[in-house]
Amino acid sequence: MRKTIQTMDGVVFVAGKSKECTNSSCTHFGKHYYATSVLKYSLPYSTYGLDVLAFIGWQHEHEHQQLVEIQRSLKRRGVEINESNVGKLYRQFLALLGGTLAHTQEKLAATAAEHGGVVFVAGKSKECTNSSCTHFGKHYYATSVLKYSLPYSTYGLDVLAFIGWQHEHEHQQLVEIQRSLKRRGVEINESNVGKLYRQFLALLGGTLAHTQEKLAATAAEHGGLIWAIDALQPEGHGTLLYVLYEVLSGTPVSAIQLPQAQGQQLIEWLQPYQKLRYKVLATLSDGESAIIAAMNSSWPDAPHQRCQAHFLSNLSEAVLPLDTKLRQQLKADLDGMPKVPEFSERPQGPGSEQQQDSLPFFQESPICHET
Structure with a gap:
């Protein structure tokens, strides 16, 4: 999971890796769970930071501002949002308040005890703060994340290495590699296998x-x-x-x-x-x-x-x-025709077995003209 979220301090890129339940006796065996550390910054499937939710809640509850007023305040602070989303985030804020109740915390603790912890990968981009630099204000990709995957890629570097090895050393076709990856639990199609192989070659070319x-x-x-x-x-x-x-x-x-x-x-x-x-x-x-x-x-x-x-x-x-239209028309026209018999389906005489391999189906013969 990776996404860019808007916070009160600017745009932040976050990434997290979900963990799969490996307890075969658990009713949720094989289920993937959301990377919990990403929740320190924003709710699942949300592109707004928790500080934005807190700001909306405070302004509405304590400053008694209307949603449209809060939306204007956020836009002045650089957060791009419309009034409708302010309302949705306010309702999420109220739902989070309910999560602080004691019985909710007990449920969460029981769930964590049953399924174990969470493994995640997250990276935060850095901004150039040197005002004399030509790249002042530019955000740079979190380099530590590159230990696991290329920028904007949802496949790990180990997947690239596997594809490259199977194609170069095991001489497997891309469709065979795709099937191998699917058996290992990697959801990928043949087209993306080809793209990752070209990325593998590009990386390899820079090192050899x-x-x-x-x-x-x-x-x-x-x-x-x-x-x-x-x-x-x-x-x-x-x-x-x-x-x-x-x-x-x-x-x-x-x-x-x-x-x-x-x-x-x-x-x-x-x-x-x-x-x-x-x-x-x-x-x-x-x-x-x-x-x-x-x-x-x-x-x-x-x-x-x-x-x-x-x-x-x-x-x-x-x-x-x-x-495409021509092929569809040909298919409709030819579907009703009988199947062409194979070579082996021809009726054979007593001595035809010995000559079967040497004679073609349509044997050439001299053309005789009557005079």
């Missing part, structure tokens, strides 16, 4: 020394390199992962995570690879203008080509609905 050797061998064989950039979205939304790879050898070299394509940041990222001694034969990317501008700026003498896979994919968008 022989990447330079691969580039040198490719340049020696082909007279140069072809650079390509592809943008991945692991979760289907949010921050993009830009991967730089060499096309001829298929070698991933570097990756950078950005909220959106920004030419200057991409140029700065490509600077170390621009200085490599190898000749650049061409560059390759999709139609994203920022990527094209960055590659043309980094390698101005190399011709740029749009990726054929992306280009053909764009062309197919107009054809796909017509193709």
Whole structure:
């Protein structure tokens, strides 16, 4: 679980890992429980901090302010909220007050005693407070969380390592890896297995020394390199992962995570690879203008080509609905036809067994013309 919450002191990013009940004799065996330490900051499924709830409750109960007045006060303090949500949070505040009663605490204590404790992972971003810095006020991702997963990813680094090992060393296909992960309790589809494998390659490319050797061998064989950039979205939304790879050898070299394509940041990222001694034969990317501008700026003498896979994919968008309609019509027309008999279903004569493997189903014969 991860979310960004609004507090009276600004925006805070929190993350937590739920724990599963492993007591096989328990009626809740296998059930997942919410990460309790996240509740220090906000209620489950809420994007507002507990201090916002406390402010609303105090203003309404002690200052006798109306909900619309409280909403205006919160907006002046930088909390984006409408009057309707102020009302919902006030009702949550009243429900929390009920939780302080003694019998409620006894129930919670009994539940904790029955099911055990909770394991969680949480990270808080830091803000640059150096007013002379060009990044003053910018929030940075909690680096300790990166020990467990990549930014904006809901899969652990151990899942990436498992996918990479199974594909590279066990030579398993992505669909086989997906089935293995599901048997281990990891909910994932084949598409996301592919995305995580590409992330694995990007991480690997930044750590292996022989990447330079691969580039040198490719340049020696082909007279140069072809650079390509592809943008991945692991979760289907949010921050993009830009991967730089060499096309001829298929070698991933570097990756950078950005909220959106920004030419200057991409140029700065490509600077170390621009200085490599190898000749650049061409560059390759999709139609994203920022990527094209960055590659043309980094390698101005190399011709740029749009990726054929992306280009053909764009062309197919107009054809796909017509193709789908045609396939549906063909299926409706052909469903009533009898099944074509297999080779083994042909009636065989006494001596046909020996010739079965050598004769085709439709045997060619000379064409005779009557005269």
